[in-house]
Amino acid sequence: MAKTSLDKSKIKILLLEGVHQSAVDNFLNAGYTNIEHLPTSLDEATLIDKIRDVHFIGIRSRTQLNERVFAAAEKLVAVGCFCIGTNQVDLGAALARGIPVFNAPYSNTRSVAELVLAEAIMLLRGIPEKNARAHQGGWLKSAKHSHEARGKTLGIVGYGNIGAQLSVLAESLGFNVLYYDVVAKLGMGNATQVASLEELLARADVVSLHVPDVPSTRWMIGKEQLALMKQGGILINASRGSVVVIEELAAALEAGRLLGAAIDVFPVEPKGNSEEFVSPLRGLPNVILTPHIGGSTLEAQENIGIEVSEKLITYSDNGTTVTSVNFPEVALPAHPDKHRLLHIHDNVPGVLSEINRVLSENDINISGQYLQTNEKVGYVVIDVDKAYGPKALDALRHVEHTLRVRVLYSETNYHE
Numbered sequence: 001m002a003k004t005s006l007d008k009s010k011i012k013i014l015l016l017e018g019v020h021q022s023a024v025d026n027f028l029n030a031g032y033t034n035i036e037h038l039p040t041s042l043d044e045a046t047l048i049d050k051i052r053d054v055h056f057i058g059i060r061s062r063t064q065l066n067e068r069v070f071a072a073a074e075k076l077v078a079v080g081c082f083c084i085g086t087n088q089v090d091l092g093a094a095l096a097r098g099i100p101v102f103n104a105p106y107s108n109t110r111s112v113a114e115l116v117l118a119e120a121i122m123l124l125r126g127i128p129e130k131n132a133r134a135h136q137g138g139w140l141k142s143a144k145h146s147h148e149a150r151g152k153t154l155g156i157v158g159y160g161n162i163g164a165q166l167s168v169l170a171e172s173l174g175f176n177v178l179y180y181d182v183v184a185k186l187g188m189g190n191a192t193q194v195a196s197l198e199e200l201l202a203r204a205d206v207v208s209l210h211v212p213d214v215p216s217t218r219w220m221i222g223k224e225q226l227a228l229m230k231q232g233g234i235l236i237n238a239s240r241g242s243v244v245v246i247e248e249l250a251a252a253l254e255a256g257r258l259l260g261a262a263i264d265v266f267p268v269e270p271k272g273n274s275e276e277f278v279s280p281l282r283g284l285p286n287v288i289l290t291p292h293i294g295g296s297t298l299e300a301q302e303n304i305g306i307e308v309s310e311k312l313i314t315y316s317d318n319g320t321t322v323t324s325v326n327f328p329e330v331a332l333p334a335h336p337d338k339h340r341l342l343h344i345h346d347n348v349p350g351v352l353s354e355i356n357r358v359l360s361e362n363d364i365n366i367s368g369q370y371l372q373t374n375e376k377v378g379y380v381v382i383d384v385d386k387a388y389g390p391k392a393l394d395a396l397r398h399v400e401h402t403l404r405v406r407v408l409y410s411e412t413n414y415h416e
């Protein structure tokens with residue numbers, strides 16, 4: 001057996017941003033004991049310093065994993081985003097180093113949808129201002145600008161998991177639902193897709209944004225789009241702070257063009273709970289400001305902790321990459337009597353035949369081989385009956401275009 005193997009207690013796991021304890025428990029139960037669990041994100045310099053000997057990192061939406069961080073992450077095997085969005089990770093930089101990135105695509109979907117629905121009702125009734133006044137001893141009893149949700153039109157921009165979940169909840173309350181998406185999507189219930197963002201903005205009483213942070217959504221709602229919204233319309237953004245030009249939203253609210261807004265995500269967010277939150281929206285009436293807590297419920301966080309840690313453990317133990325957001329997806333059987341080689345390489349012609357030539361030259365008989373590729377990377381998993389000797393491993397590492405080689409030995413679950 002190769003002595004270069006690493007046992008589970010030596011695999012270092014760094015969990016940032018208060019990832020739920022359920023993740024720590026899962027890692028411990030799976031035999032991974034070298035875990036550092038921190039309540040906050042780290043600034044770039046500290047992260048670069050810390051990540052050098054880390055094998056698995058778990059983050060949420062705040063930690064930026066950019067090219068500079070990946071360049072320092074010499075031992076990094078995989079990344080877990082304990083959230084939905086993965087825009088904080090340079091997925092290309094990870095892929096170029098053979099590092100799969102996982103997330104939790106559904107675990108906080110419901111939490112966001114529930115919050116948005118509640119905010120829509122609160123804003124339609126002018127509750128933020130009435131509530132603030134009452135706390136100050138005021139009494140704003142009036143039906144002016146107060147509306148039922150029933151019969152109003154909710155316009156959902158981005159009809160993915162959250163948008164569709166919101167659509168179902170909103171219809172049950174009596175909203176008519178319209179949605180705009182760049183992809184043709186099946187509408188839930190009676191929800192109807194419209195052909196353009198402009199049409200949605202013009203027809204909706206409440207507009208809610210549920211798009212990812214991608215180039216096409218960056219600053220997609222600014223002065224021009226706000227001007228298309230109905231007089232007295234409502235805007236809700238619990239997607240990403242880069243989607244709305246916040247100064248232009250503040251201007252529309254101040255001018256009385258919009259009745260209200262609920263904003264959970266901001267172009268610049270405080271790094272932690274002790275830093276001041278600065279925004280042109282502060283102090284505006286009928287504006288709900290929340291500190292990026294759309295997905296922050298105990299239920300969601302516990303489920304996310306379990307889901308993402310399981311994906312990292314499965315990849316570590318077995319090589320499966322199913323649901324990775326940047327990597328070829330390979331679903332692998334268990335390998336109790338087999339030694340498993342994970343070979344990650346640039347997706348160029350000839351690499352697989354070169355790998356097989358090395359195996360054949362070293363008299364290694366293949367009992368199972370699984371290959372998936374994406375545009376950039378090939379991921380081949382090879383099960384064999386006898387351990388890979390150091391000579392064969394060395395040759396496999398030197399196959400041209402190799403990005404990374406890992407070995408999972410069957411008897412001891414040793415990893416390289």
Ligand SMILES: NC(=O)C1=CN([C@@H]2O[C@H](COP(=O)(O)OP(=O)(O)OC[C@H]3O[C@@H](n4cnc5c(N)ncnc54)[C@H](O)[C@@H]3O)[C@@H](O)[C@H]2O)C=CC1
Nearest residue numbers: 084085158159160161162181182211212216238239294295
């Ligand atoms: N506030 C919070 O705490 C949370 C925020 N989020 C944010 O919500 C976003 C949406 O989450 P999911 O619904 O799970 O994502 P999803 O990927 O299921 O849906 C996104 C939808 O947006 C559509 N889309 C992409 N570009 C578009 C464009 N230019 N115009 C219109 N539609 C476009 C996609 O086709 C897709 O249907 C996440 O990417 C994340 O940034 C997610 C969870 C919690």
Ligand SMILES: O=C(O)C(=O)COP(=O)(O)O
Nearest residue numbers: 060061062083084085295
């Ligand atoms: O799931 C997401 O994309 C979110 O925005 C939630 O982020 P958080 O885990 O609260 O930092």
